[in-house]
Amino acid sequence: MKINVSKFSGMCTCGREHEINVKDIIVESGAVNSLLASMKEGSLSSYRSAAIICDENTKAAAKKHMKEIWSMCEEILLPSENLHANNHGVDLVRQKIQGKDVDLILAVGSGTVHDLSRFVAYEMGIPFVSVPTAASVDGFVSTVAAMTWNGMKKTMPAAAPIYVYADSEIFSRAPYRLTASGISDLLGKYIALTDWKIAHEVTGEYICERVCQLEMQALEEVGKCLEGLRGGETEAYEELMYALLLSGLAMQMIGNSRPASCAEHHVSHLWEMEVINDHVDALHGEKVSIGLILNTELYEKISRSIRRGTCKVKPYEGMEHELIKETFGAKGLYEATMEENTPDPMLAVDAGKLEKSLEAIADIIDEMPKKDEMLKLLERGGCIKDVEEIGISKDLIALTLRLSPYVRNRLSFNRMRKMLVYPE
Numbered sequence: 001m002k003i004n005v006s007k008f009s010g011m012c013t014c015g016r017e018h019e020i021n022v023k024d025i026i027v028e029s030g031a032v033n034s035l036l037a038s039m040k041e042g043s044l045s046s047y048r049s050a051a052i053i054c055d056e057n058t059k060a061a062a063k064k065h066m067k068e069i070w071s072m073c074e075e076i077l078l079p080s081e082n083l084h085a086n087n088h089g090v091d092l093v094r095q096k097i098q099g100k101d102v103d104l105i106l107a108v109g110s111g112t113v114h115d116l117s118r119f120v121a122y123e124m125g126i127p128f129v130s131v132p133t134a135a136s137v138d139g140f141v142s143t144v145a146a147m148t149w150n151g152m153k154k155t156m157p158a159a160a161p162i163y164v165y166a167d168s169e170i171f172s173r174a175p176y177r178l179t180a181s182g183i184s185d186l187l188g189k190y191i192a193l194t195d196w197k198i199a200h201e202v203t204g205e206y207i208c209e210r211v212c213q214l215e216m217q218a219l220e221e222v223g224k225c226l227e228g229l230r231g232g233e234t235e236a237y238e239e240l241m242y243a244l245l246l247s248g249l250a251m252q253m254i255g256n257s258r259p260a261s262c263a264e265h266h267v268s269h270l271w272e273m274e275v276i277n278d279h280v281d282a283l284h285g286e287k288v289s290i291g292l293i294l295n296t297e298l299y300e301k302i303s304r305s306i307r308r309g310t311c312k313v314k315p316y317e318g319m320e321h322e323l324i325k326e327t328f329g330a331k332g333l334y335e336a337t338m339e340e341n342t343p344d345p346m347l348a349v350d351a352g353k354l355e356k357s358l359e360a361i362a363d364i365i366d367e368m369p370k371k372d373e374m375l376k377l378l379e380r381g382g383c384i385k386d387v388e389e390i391g392i393s394k395d396l397i398a399l400t401l402r403l404s405p406y407v408r409n410r411l412s413f414n415r416m417r418k419m420l421v422y423p424e
């Protein structure tokens with residue numbers, strides 16, 4: 001199937017004109033043959049010197065389907081072991097690509113290869129084409145790269161791919177753990193959308209209904225194909241990839257990750273920064289899975305308290321400087337954390353308005369699947385559900401939820417709860 005990207009751009013009822021950077025998206029069996037045709041005599045034929053960025057695993061998965069393309073390109077092969085979207089990964093790509101007169105990058109891989117490719121392509125001022133080898137993340141068409149930069153999780157300016165060729169012959173054969181991670185990354189949108197809607201309700205932050213609907217559509221698609229994914233049905237894989245790309249398009253329409261990333265991703269980012277925990281050897285979506293469950297449980301608890309009339313608003317006491325010093329500070333990240341949180345997004349929250357919005361907040365929370373339903377969805381998808389499965393102790397849950405809002409300057413309901421008392 002070919003996604004008609006033009007229908008996502010243009011004037012919208014939200015009052016903004018949405019821009020889509022990607023020109024074409026193809027999700028089908030044999031999609032790389034269309035890429036080959038385009039490189040030979042289509043819109044990509046004007047590029048003289050293309051480079052493939054891949055790692056050992058993604059090369060093993062994709063090269064046999066792309067022999068001719070491979071023979072036409074420089075290969076920038078990265079080690080699979082310990083490859084992350086960070087300073088080190090970027091340096092590796094820079095070293096290998098240096099001196100080669102490359103005018104087009106083909107990112108052949110999953111999330112990390114894409115983040116590194118989009119960053120380097122942007123830096124070099126050349127376009128890149130996405131060839132996902134697993135339906136593992138929703139960031140393939142993102143305009144920003146999610147990087148760990150000098151120990152801080154950062155969203156760095158980067159290039160969106162000009163084309164996506166998602167070949168189900170390739171990505172449906174990825175290790176299932178990667179696919180499960182993609183399902184979790186997508187289901188995380190339940191919290192991200194809830195956070196966005198609550199922020200809009202309380203602070204009047206800009207929101208786009210159409211984009212919210214698009215994300216909801218992606219969630220529904222995926223809810224329907226979980227059994228098919230576990231059964232290895234190609235069609236289900238194409239549906240999942242389609243949903244992940246839709247979510248990516250939603251981010252392009254807004255120009256940042258607001259529709260697709262909030263409190264659930266903050267949990268993942270905090271653990272990646274290793275502020276209160278040792279290294280977590282888990283995939284992006286696996287950490288998001290836990291962030292989703294922890295926040296769902298928390299939000300539900302607060303919603304119940306609102307309904308009972310026991311949830312009260314208290315004045316904001318400002319950032320927790322001492323705690324931030326003890327935790328982020330011990331990692332040398334105090335200044336960077338304070339900088340990220342300037343201005344403090346909580347300053348947009350007015351206590352009186354928050355008080356008046358409590359019922360509406362409970363309504364928004366109650367639109368989400370309940371924790372038990374969420375666990376069932378994850379179970380059906382074969383996803384990670386328990387914090388200890390990724391090697392994080394249950395004892396760290398409370399501190400994780402308290403600290404994670406500080407990893408990003410973005411208002412989540414988890415952050416807003418710093419102004420709430422909600423006795424059980």
Ligand SMILES: [Zn+2]
Pocket residue numbers: 012013014015016018208209210211
């Ligand atoms: Zn809009």
Ligand SMILES: [Zn+2]
Pocket residue numbers: 137138185261265284288
């Ligand atoms: Zn994600």
